[in-house]
Amino acid sequence: MVTLDRIYHASTVLKGVARRTDLIEAAALENGCRLFLKTENLQLTGSFKLRGAYYKISRLSEEEKAAGILACSAGNHAQGVALAASRAGLKSVVCMPDGAPISKVEATKAFGAEVVLVKGGYDDAYAHACSLQRETGMTMIHPFNDEDVIAGQGTIGLEIMDQLPEAEVILVPVGGGGLISGVACAVKTLNPNVRVIGVQAAGAPSMRESLGAHEPVTLPKASTFADGIAVRRPGDLTYAMVREYVDEIVTVTEDEIAAAILALLEKQKMIAEGAGAVSLAAVLSGKVDVAGKNVVCLISGGNIDVNILSRVISRGLITTGRRVTLQIALEDKPGQLVEVSSIVAACGANVISVVHNVGNAGTAVTSCYLTLGLETRDAAQIAEIREKLTAAGFTLTE
Numbered sequence: 001m002v003t004l005d006r007i008y009h010a011s012t013v014l015k016g017v018a019r020r021t022d023l024i025e026a027a028a029l030e031n032g033c034r035l036f037l038k039t040e041n042l043q044l045t046g047s048f049k050l051r052g053a054y055y056k057i058s059r060l061s062e063e064e065k066a067a068g069i070l071a072c073s074a075g076n077h078a079q080g081v082a083l084a085a086s087r088a089g090l091k092s093v094v095c096m097p098d099g100a101p102i103s104k105v106e107a108t109k110a111f112g113a114e115v116v117l118v119k120g121g122y123d124d125a126y127a128h129a130c131s132l133q134r135e136t137g138m139t140m141i142h143p144f145n146d147e148d149v150i151a152g153q154g155t156i157g158l159e160i161m162d163q164l165p166e167a168e169v170i171l172v173p174v175g176g177g178g179l180i181s182g183v184a185c186a187v188k189t190l191n192p193n194v195r196v197i198g199v200q201a202a203g204a205p206s207m208r209e210s211l212g213a214h215e216p217v218t219l220p221k222a223s224t225f226a227d228g229i230a231v232r233r234p235g236d237l238t239y240a241m242v243r244e245y246v247d248e249i250v251t252v253t254e255d256e257i258a259a260a261i262l263a264l265l266e267k268q269k270m271i272a273e274g275a276g277a278v279s280l281a282a283v284l285s286g287k288v289d290v291a292g293k294n295v296v297c298l299i300s301g302g303n304i305d306v307n308i309l310s311r312v313i314s315r316g317l318i319t320t321g322r323r324v325t326l327q328i329a330l331e332d333k334p335g336q337l338v339e340v341s342s343i344v345a346a347c348g349a350n351v352i353s354v355v356h357n358v359g360n361a362g363t364a365v366t367s368c369y370l371t372l373g374l375e376t377r378d379a380a381q382i383a384e385i386r387e388k389l390t391a392a393g394f395t396l397t398e
Contacts, residue, residue, distance in 0.1 A: 002147050002182065002241065004189045007154035010055040014155055017087075018051045019043055021156075023163040023296065028267040031283050033290040036167075038160055041272050041302030045079040045111070047228070048156060048179060048300050049143070053080035055152030056141050057088055065090055070138035072096070072129035074122045074227045075104030076275075076301050077143035082111035093138065095129040097121050100227065101305035121222060123232045144178025145235025154182025160296055161190050168293040171279035173300045174198035174207050174249060175229030177238030183298065184245035197288055198242065198249040199278040201226045201257065207234045207242060208249040215239075225308060226257055226274030228301055250288060252281040255319040260284055261309075262316030264299070273304035274312070321379035323352075325371060327398035328389065332358070332368040340370060343392060347385045350375040369397070 021039045029035055040048040057069065069092040071081040078094040085092035092113040096105060097120060108115050116132075118125040133140045142149060156179070160167060170187060172180040177198075184196040200208055204222035216239045222230040234242070242249075252260075257274050260281035264270045272280075279297040282288050304312070317323040330336045337356075344351060353373030376382050386396060 002150045002154065002185050004186060006147070006151040007158060007182065007186050010051070010148075010151040011155040011158055013055055013058050014051055014152065017054050018155070020159055023160060026268055029263055029280065029284070031286070031290070033283070033293050033295045035283065036164060036294070036296045037268070037270075037280070038156065038296055038298045039270070040156065041270065041276050041299045045076070045083055045107070046301055046303040047076035047079070047276070048153060049073075049076040049080035050083060051080075051155055052146075052149035052152035052178060052182070053077060053141060054084040054087075056146060056148040057081070057084045057090070059148050060139060064139040068093065068136070068138040069141060070094075070129055070133055070136070071141045071143065072122070072126040073143055074125075074230065075100050075108070076228055076303060078104065078108040078113065078115070079111055079303070081141050082108050082113035086112035093132070095125040095132065097125050097227075101303070101308065103305050104303055107303070121232070122230055123222075142235070144176030144181075145237050146178070147237065150178050150182040150185070150238070150241070152182070153179045154186040156298065157183035157186030157190075161187060164294065164296060166294050167194055167296050169195045169197065169288070169290055170296045170298065171197050171199055171282055171288065172298045173229055173275050173278045174200045174242075175204070175231040175275065177207055177234045177242050179298075179300060180246060181238045181241035185241060188245045195247045196245060197282070198246050199282045199287075200249060200251050201229055201274070201278060202251040202253050204230045204232070205249075205251050206231055207239070208251060210234055210239050211243060211249060224274065225254060225312070226278060228273060228275030229278065248288070250282050252278050252285060252287060255315065256281040256285040258312045258315040259319045261304075261312050262320065265313070270299070271302045271304060271309070272299050273301045276301040321376060321382055324374050324376055324382050325398065326374065326385070326389075326396060328370045328372070329395040329397055330368050330370050337370065339392065340372070340389065340394065343388050344372070344374065344385060347381060347388060348377065349381060349385055
């Protein structure tokens with residue numbers, strides 16, 4: 001099993017390679033607690049994965065290195081392996097799901113790896129990588145179910161405890177479990193009183209389901225835009241370590257993740273990918289009891305595709321009551337639009353789109369529908385607008 005000594009050794013090996021990322025206080029995001037962010041999204045390659053990949057490759061024998069490096073990844077481990085292999089002068093091949101963000105695919109190539117795109121998700125890419133390994137004899141660098149990889153990720157735990165000795169709760173994203181296994185091992189060994197809580201996407205709760213079943217289980221599917229943690233089955237090793245060291249696993253919804261990304265962007269001027277923001281999502285949505293405590297959210301990565309980012313921002317605005325679409329049934333006569341817009345303006349909202357459609361078959365000949373897109377302050381303001389429109393005799397159909 002992974003030990004604190006091995007994690008300390010990994011920390012020594014990673015000096016000058018991986019950044020000792022900042023732990024910053026995020027007063028603007030506090031939700032009844034004193035909140036800190038461990039900014040692995042600002043790590044070299046944009047995620048924590050460099051730590052485990054580099055340490056693992058540094059421990060390979062000359063024979064294993066000569067065989068070439070093989071990996072599978074949704075994107076972040078791919079970049080870590082590619083950079084680590086390149087620095088060691090080694091050839092690397094990385095299997096990635098064909099739906100992986102283009103930015104991650106291109107970054108992996110830029111770091112020097114050959115990328116093989118595999119139809120399906122992470123687990124399909126892993127199966128293909130295993131097939132290649134049997135055919136070629138290349139050395140596989142597993143993204144999470146490996147002691148050296150876990151030890152490398154565990155160096156984050158050492159840094160957190162050094163940067164904030166008074167930490168009481170640490171929230172960590174969970175996919176396959178390599179990150180939380182290393183962090184929890186380091187933290188719990190140094191201070192067993194610190195609560196370590198894992199956070200998964202509700203559409204990919206493989207570790208939580210495994211703990212409930214008392215053995216690793218395989219989900220029929222993993223459905224989440226947080227591709228970095230869309231893992232259908234945790235590792236046997238990571239499952240055992242999570243069971244030993246982790247206090248609790250919670251899940252967050254897609255809307256909660258989007259809201260957390262938006263909050264980081266607006267209030268901290270910081271970009272996180274879906275997997276990287278789940279820890280904060282758990283705090284902002286009240287999924288964990290953090291009242292009055294010193295809390296660390298590990299922001300594990302920032303490699304989000306810009307196309308996804310724009311959709312996430314829109315989703316986050318809707319989720320937090322900052323944007324709404326209202327459809328109003330009207331009688332098609334002069335003055336109706338003026339009256340509606342006057343009510344909206346009096347409530348302080350901003351109209352950003354207007355669509356006017358005639359009534360459907362089965363409705364009155366003089367009927368029409370007005371669809372308004374509004375920028376709003378919050379859910380309370382939306383409720384106020386709905387109430388005043390209804391009081392004025394208008395019928396809201398959405």
